[in-house]
Amino acid sequence: MQKVLIVDDDIDIAGLIADALEEEGISCITAHNAADAVRAFEEADSVISLIVLDIMLPDMSGIELCSILRKKTKCPILFLTAKSSTPDTIEGLNAGGDDYITKPFVVEELTARIKAHLRREERSNNDDILSVGDIVINKDTMEVFLCGEKILLSTREFQLLSFMSENSGTVLTREQIFKGVWGGEYGDIGTVAVNINGLRNKLDKNSDYIKTVWGVGYKFVNGKHNKAE
Numbered sequence: 001m002q003k004v005l006i007v008d009d010d011i012d013i014a015g016l017i018a019d020a021l022e023e024e025g026i027s028c029i030t031a032h033n034a035a036d037a038v039r040a041f042e043e044a045d046s047v048i049s050l051i052v053l054d055i056m057l058p059d060m061s062g063i064e065l066c067s068i069l070r071k072k073t074k075c076p077i078l079f080l081t082a083k084s085s086t087p088d089t090i091e092g093l094n095a096g097g098d099d100y101i102t103k104p105f106v107v108e109e110l111t112a113r114i115k116a117h118l119r120r121e122e123r124s125n126n127d128d129i130l131s132v133g134d135i136v137i138n139k140d141t142m143e144v145f146l147c148g149e150k151i152l153l154s155t156r157e158f159q160l161l162s163f164m165s166e167n168s169g170t171v172l173t174r175e176q177i178f179k180g181v182w183g184g185e186y187g188d189i190g191t192v193a194v195n196i197n198g199l200r201n202k203l204d205k206n207s208d209y210i211k212t213v214w215g216v217g218y219k220f221v222n223g224k225h226n227k228a229e
Contacts, residue, residue, distance in 0.1 A: 034060035070096030164220035173217040
């Protein structure tokens with residue numbers, strides 16, 4: 001479930017926003033000062049999907065808090081700001097904020113704005129994470145998991161795995177792989193086979209995913225559905 005952190009020293013406003021979002025099936029945490037916001041963020045039992053942040057807080061400006069939270073997360077941060085605070089709004093966006101809405105606001109507009117950011121974030125995350133069979137590839141963090149266990153790959157092995165998985169089901173020649181992974185770098189095309197072997201040793205000892213197409217090259221497949229190949 002998506003989770004939003006709402007930071008506003010006005011308890012009524014924070015509660016109003018939380019109620020509106022929870023009616024949309026979005027879980028919320030509220031905090032009324034910067035210290036509580038940082039604590040709530042760090043203690044959240046799941047990843048925070050978005051932060052609604054008032055610029056005016058009692059113990060620290062929302063702009064300063066944004067800078068702190070931005071170091072901990074890449075999720076969207078939406079500022080709540082007074083109509084007359086244009087300089088603060090610009091500073092907030094420069095500090096890592098993604099959007100803002102002025103007070104007083106229409107709850108339905110704020111909710112729609114938040115849902116739009118969450119949809120974009122979900123699409124972005126889906127683009128960064130690729131699952132093929134029991135292999136999960138996180139292109140953003142350059143992490144690879146096999147049956148939930150993290151597998152350590154070299155940078156080149158990761159690039160090779162990413163390229164082949166993005167072209168899953170397609171027969172790739174050694175030349176195509178070399179060009180796609182090594183680009184214009186000088187090297188021996190034989191390094192393709194060396195790195196393929198490295199991937200197989202770490203991820204695919206039974207060749208369930210990386211198939212050799214004799215005389216042509218390789219094909220990456222969904223191992224769950226190709227055990228008999």
